[in-house]
Amino acid sequence: MNLRALNTASLALLFFGLQTPAHAATCSCAGVPLLASINTSAREKGDLFFNYIAEFHQISDLVSGSDDVPDETGRDRHTYSHVISASYAITDQWSVSALLSYVKHFRKIGLSQIGETTSSGIGDGVILVRYSPFYITPFSRHELSLGLGLRLPIGDDDAGDGVILSEDMQPSTGAVGEILWATYSYAFNQAATVEFNTSANYTFNEENGRKYAFGNEFNFAVGMGQSIGTRFSYSAALRYRTTRPDRRFGFEIPNTGGEWLDFVPAVSFSITDDFSFGLAGRIPAWRNLNGALQFTTSYAYSASLTYAF
Amino acid sequence: MSFKTEANDCSCISGNIGAKIAYFFKTHLLFALVLPFLMATQAVKAESPPIETLNAGINDAWFSPATAGQGFFITVYPDLGVVALAWFTYDTELPLPEAEANLGNPGHRWLTASGPFVGNTANLTVFVSRGGEFDAANPVPVTDPVGDGTIVLEFADCTQGLVKYEITSLGISGEIPIQRVASDNTALCETLAAPDPIECTRPEPDDSHGENDPVVINTGIVPQSDLIEGGPGPDGIPALTVPLFIQDANLSSLDPSELVVGVRIGNQIRAYPHNILNWHEVVNDSFRLEDTPQNLRATLSYCPLTGSAMLWEALTTRGDITFGTSGLLYNSNLVMYDRATNSLWSQMMEQSIRGSRVTWIPDRLPVLETTWGVWKDMYPETWILSENTGWSRNYSLYPYGSYRTNLSLLFPVNNIDDTRLHPKERVLGINVGDASKVYTIASFPANVGVTNETVGDMRVVVAGSSGSNFAMVFNRELEDCTLLEFEAVQDKLPVVMRDNEGNEWDVFGVAVSGARTGQQLQKTNSYVAYWFSWTAFFPGASIRQ
Numbered sequence: 001m002n003l004r005a006l007n008t009a010s011l012a013l014l015f016f017g018l019q020t021p022a023h024a025a026t027c028s029c030a031g032v033p034l035l036a037s038i039n040t041s042a043r044e045k046g047d048l049f050f051n052y053i054a055e056f057h058q059i060s061d062l063v064s065g066s067d068d069v070p071d072e073t074g075r076d077r078h079t080y081s082h083v084i085s086a087s088y089a090i091t092d093q094w095s096v097s098a099l100l101s102y103v104k105h106f107r108k109i110g111l112s113q114i115g116e117t118t119s120s121g122i123g124d125g126v127i128l129v130r131y132s133p134f135y136i137t138p139f140s141r142h143e144l145s146l147g148l149g150l151r152l153p154i155g156d157d158d159a160g161d162g163v164i165l166s167e168d169m170q171p172s173t174g175a176v177g178e179i180l181w182a183t184y185s186y187a188f189n190q191a192a193t194v195e196f197n198t199s200a201n202y203t204f205n206e207e208n209g210r211k212y213a214f215g216n217e218f219n220f221a222v223g224m225g226q227s228i229g230t231r232f233s234y235s236a237a238l239r240y241r242t243t244r245p246d247r248r249f250g251f252e253i254p255n256t257g258g259e260w261l262d263f264v265p266a267v268s269f270s271i272t273d274d275f276s277f278g279l280a281g282r283i284p285a286w287r288n289l290n291g292a293l294q295f296t297t298s299y300a301y302s303a304s305l306t307y308a309f
Numbered sequence: 310m311s312f313k314t315e316a317n318d319c320s321c322i323s324g325n326i327g328a329k330i331a332y333f334f335k336t337h338l339l340f341a342l343v344l345p346f347l348m349a350t351q352a353v354k355a356e357s358p359p360i361e362t363l364n365a366g367i368n369d370a371w372f373s374p375a376t377a378g379q380g381f382f383i384t385v386y387p388d389l390g391v392v393a394l395a396w397f398t399y400d401t402e403l404p405l406p407e408a409e410a411n412l413g414n415p416g417h418r419w420l421t422a423s424g425p426f427v428g429n430t431a432n433l434t435v436f437v438s439r440g441g442e443f444d445a446a447n448p449v450p451v452t453d454p455v456g457d458g459t460i461v462l463e464f465a466d467c468t469q470g471l472v473k474y475e476i477t478s479l480g481i482s483g484e485i486p487i488q489r490v491a492s493d494n495t496a497l498c499e500t501l502a503a504p505d506p507i508e509c510t511r512p513e514p515d516d517s518h519g520e521n522d523p524v525v526i527n528t529g530i531v532p533q534s535d536l537i538e539g540g541p542g543p544d545g546i547p548a549l550t551v552p553l554f555i556q557d558a559n560l561s562s563l564d565p566s567e568l569v570v571g572v573r574i575g576n577q578i579r580a581y582p583h584n585i586l587n588w589h590e591v592v593n594d595s596f597r598l599e600d601t602p603q604n605l606r607a608t609l610s611y612c613p614l615t616g617s618a619m620l621w622e623a624l625t626t627r628g629d630i631t632f633g634t635s636g637l638l639y640n641s642n643l644v645m646y647d648r649a650t651n652s653l654w655s656q657m658m659e660q661s662i663r664g665s666r667v668t669w670i671p672d673r674l675p676v677l678e679t680t681w682g683v684w685k686d687m688y689p690e691t692w693i694l695s696e697n698t699g700w701s702r703n704y705s706l707y708p709y710g711s712y713r714t715n716l717s718l719l720f721p722v723n724n725i726d727d728t729r730l731h732p733k734e735r736v737l738g739i740n741v742g743d744a745s746k747v748y749t750i751a752s753f754p755a756n757v758g759v760t761n762e763t764v765g766d767m768r769v770v771v772a773g774s775s776g777s778n779f780a781m782v783f784n785r786e787l788e789d790c791t792l793l794e795f796e797a798v799q800d801k802l803p804v805v806m807r808d809n810e811g812n813e814w815d816v817f818g819v820a821v822s823g824a825r826t827g828q829q830l831q832k833t834n835s836y837v838a839y840w841f842s843w844t845a846f847f848p849g850a851s852i853r854q
Contacts, residue, residue: 071700072793073547112544112633113648162533166540210721251717254710292708295541 074110366498565682
């Protein structure tokens with residue numbers, strides 16, 4: 001993989017980084033950036049790269065519909081996620097990606113004398129097969145990738161010290177999800193130093209062993225990115241996300257699901273021709289959540305490393 | 310075909326009662342020899358109440374006056390559920406004049422029968438044995454285990470019975486009405502047949518304090534694995550600890566159709582609207598009492614998922630016992646924790662289920678759930694919990710969507726397949742020992758309806774009104790074992806019923822007029838809840854719809 005490809009991969013990661021929590025849970029936000037970690041793909045036959053994202057996700061905003069509500073309980077709810085992914089180009093058009101996550105949830109209600117609650121363990125995994133009919137090259141301004149994937153509940157979904165923790169505190173969803181995935185990018189110049197990116201994905205969430213199903217989820221993002229020199233890139237994106245209410249026993253669960261619009265800024269720096277480092281953030285811009293009250297994302301930030309062979 | 314048996318035939322009852330039957334004949338054989346005399350002289354007939362189940366008082370000599378000189382010894386074994394019968398009779402024809410027997414008349418016959426009884430009827434198999442000799446161990450008599458017919462033995466009362474026989478080998482059948490030879494055992498029979506006398510020991514609900522004498526009620530202690538997190542976490546649904554109240558009911562914007570939990574402690578009357586409780590679930594409150602310098606501290610809890618409300622008196626006089634929401638659910642029902650020990654308490658089990666106070670049972674105080682409109686009409690002087698709680702919550706919103714009326718359950722519960730009622734049907738449930746019964750609020754008349762019932766071993770009065778949306782149940786047996794019968798009082802809320810002594814009682818079971826004014830009917834283990842939760846905690850509940 002050459003430096004430009006690495007930059008492109010990094011840009012894609014930055015554009016769409018932090019965009020797709022693995023599961024919505026009862027507070028519709030307890031996310032792990034699974035699909036964000038897999039948005040980059042190997043593009044030329046034989047390409048192989050690894051990616052690692054570490055994310056901190058603060059989930060302590062209290063919202064009624066689209067209105068912020070003061071939370072006097074002193075809640076601190078956050079999630080650390082570590083996602084490792086690999087992508088390999090089987091041909092110039094076909095590639096396969098796989099990822100594995102490790103998740104640590106934390107919850108503490110400030111006013112409560114009962115201590116903090118934590119859970120951690122292997123989270124979900126994803127396998128995604130992608131078809132990319134064309135790429136951005138010096139001779140082409142367009143890039144398109146289409147993918148089909150599976151989210152696999154390979155991790156722990158019954159965490160708790162004797163008590164089954166709520167679904168949003170489980171490292172894994174415990175259920176299979178089917179993923180439809182697409183990205184499109186356009187380069188404004190031959191050197192592809194300025195790009196427009198858009199992506200969309202949809203996840204059908206199945207029921208887990210407790211008859212709980214996270215709501216089906218749709219993500220759509222648009223953004224612009226620019227490379228400065230050969231090693232530094234930055235980007236900004238808007239991400240729209242909507243989820244259906246979660247379900248248990250087939251019935252919708254109140255106060256789950258809704259719509260979110262986030263602003264996602266990111267920067268990337270290629271340390272070597274094969275190795276890049278990135279930072280990204282997620283700032284809620286607007287949200288309209290189902291039900292009377294939900295805890296949701298306050299902010300998130302992440303750091304990523306990408307290594308190309 | 311004549312019914313002829315050999316002179317040395319003997320009775321033989323197979324099974325484990327054989328020894329008892331043998332003893333029966335050893336002790337009664339001599340009496341049998343004088344049976345004809347007794348049968349002829351002591352026919353008895355008397356008025357006797359009907360019997361539902363055969364008892365040992367049946368044990369006696371029985372005969373039919375129409376066939377005096379013949380008869381039956383009947384023995385009931387109540388513990389075994391078995392009846393044994395010996396029938397002393399004669400051959401179907403007179404023996405020929407030249408017939409001889411070493412002992413007695415050649416025409417003497419006796420049969421035995423045994424079998425189980427149910428209620429006042431026994432179904433017996435007739436046995437015939439042969440091959441034995443008088444008072445000799447050998448030869449050993451032989452009995453056909455198949456028998457030689459059947460006898461159905463019925464007793465209408467302790468003085469009259471009916472023998473229906475069918476002798477297979479002869480193809481004959483008939484009925485013999487029988488009566489006692491002597492009436493000595495009739496009184497015993499009637500005593501045993503009488504229903505158990507009412508004991509002057511009033512059944513008590515499980516309301517022991519538990520501090521020194523822990524009691525594990527029949528629902529047991531909840532395994533940790535059955536506790537499920539609801540989502541918000543401990544105190545994520547914040548309890549109210551300094552509740553404010555508005556006295557002027559007209560100042561409250563609460564819709565009259567909204568439900569409230571009504572409380573009356575002494576002269577303190579308060580209403581806790583569901584629309585606030587939906588967001589807080591626990592209110593740690595205190596009540597000033599006229600006759601004591603200390604306030605009564607109590608915790609009111611309401612679980613919006615199970616629609617159940619409770620009021621528990623503080624566990625100690627230290628006044629530091631308050632509760633918070635643990636964030637856990639059991640059977641989709643609120644699990645609280647006490648802030649003194651962090652022990653967990655199941656609201657609908659009304660006891661501590663885990664922690665150092667496991668099995669403790671709080672002192673329960675009565676509450677009445679009804680609409681705000683009805684409550685303030687009953688108690689215009691009521692105070693109502695203010696929406697000025699200190700928390701930023703929109704109390705005009707119900708936080709669970711259409712949960713109150715739809716079929717959905719948000720969490721796993723026991724006995725989920727008991728769909729005899731809509732899961733969210735509001736029922737008044739009562740639990741007495743292993744007995745449980747529910748009354749749908751909708752089953753009460755629009756005006757006040759009152760029924761006197763027995764649930765388990767507790768005699769209760771159930772009162773309610775579908776129009777006014779309330780129901781309650783009290784023990785109608787007083788401490789002195791006076792059993793009251795109640796009837797409804799209409800259009801006089803909060804008075805809802807009048808007893809057979811003329812006293813009138815209000816919705817909290819307090820006598821407000823009559824000689825018993827001021828007395829309080831005993832609270833029962835009862836409360837209003839959604840049906841699915843009641844049957845989850847108390848499976849097998851009977852339903853009055």
